[in-house]
Amino acid sequence: MRVVIFVLVAVCIVAVAVGKRFCSSQNDCLKGECCRNNQLRGKRSVYGVCEPLGNAGSNCYLSLFQVSEGVYSSCPCVRGLECKGSGLVEVPYGEMGTCVRPSCKSAADCGPDECCVNPNRPRGKKKRSTGYVCQSMKNIGDGCLVSYGSGVPSSVGFMCPCKAGLTCTPSGYSDMPLGPMGTCTSGLVEKLSPR
The missing domain is CATH 2.10.80.10 (Lipase, subunit A)
Incomplete structure (x- = not known):
């Protein structure tokens, strides 16, 4: 009986020490x-x-x-x-x-606000077609590829585009072979006028 009580006390001390x-x-x-x-x-x-x-x-x-x-x-x-x-x-x-992440063959296999991507980075013109997974669409402030546009894509790409209603605003940088890179924005650009 003493052994059982000792073990229970030891488990409690370890659980408290670890924060469980x-x-x-x-x-x-x-x-x-x-x-x-x-x-x-x-x-x-x-x-x-x-x-x-x-x-x-x-x-x-x-x-x-x-x-x-x-x-x-x-x-x-x-x-x-x-x-x-x-x-x-x-x-x-x-x-x-x-x-x-669950595997997919197209965006139809993924949940809402997700798309089907090939996480293997493209190298040159050769495309790798194994291991497609569902990923979340990009939100405001996330990095994006300008050529991917916005909304759920019809084909599998390297990364998801911006959510529908957002725009991939070019950053001035480019990735080879993926093309111009940018940031997802709301698409509303405030014009600053001198006062």
Whole structure:
């Protein structure tokens, strides 16, 4: 019994030192977090620790294993990412993977305000056509390519253009072979008149 109490106290001290919050369900955690408890051996605890959802490159499991109501063995990926399996299986959790952007073939496969891009930088005239992913359309202040215009493109490019209603204002710089670069603006240019 003393050992169990000692272990519980040690876990509490470590959790407080690391800044983790205990939880008994998803409702105890903040937005962007999940209630996680990966103790699947021996007696199961109904409590978990609030941990952040998986970002791009984070480890994940293809299937979520629910330890108890609202408590999971691992956190899922953030919205807009999916868990891509590696082929390795960890018993009892299942196939391990990495959080990545979902693949696409055209803008129709992506969400609203997203387009389908080929993240492989073009080199010369040769186009690489593998690994298309969905990315967010550019907002005010984001870098853009003037030739891409604005709104959802009909074809796959290297980066998304500015959102509809925004303009890619040239910056005076150019990228080879992509062409003139700029910044997404509202398109409204204030004219300064001398007073």
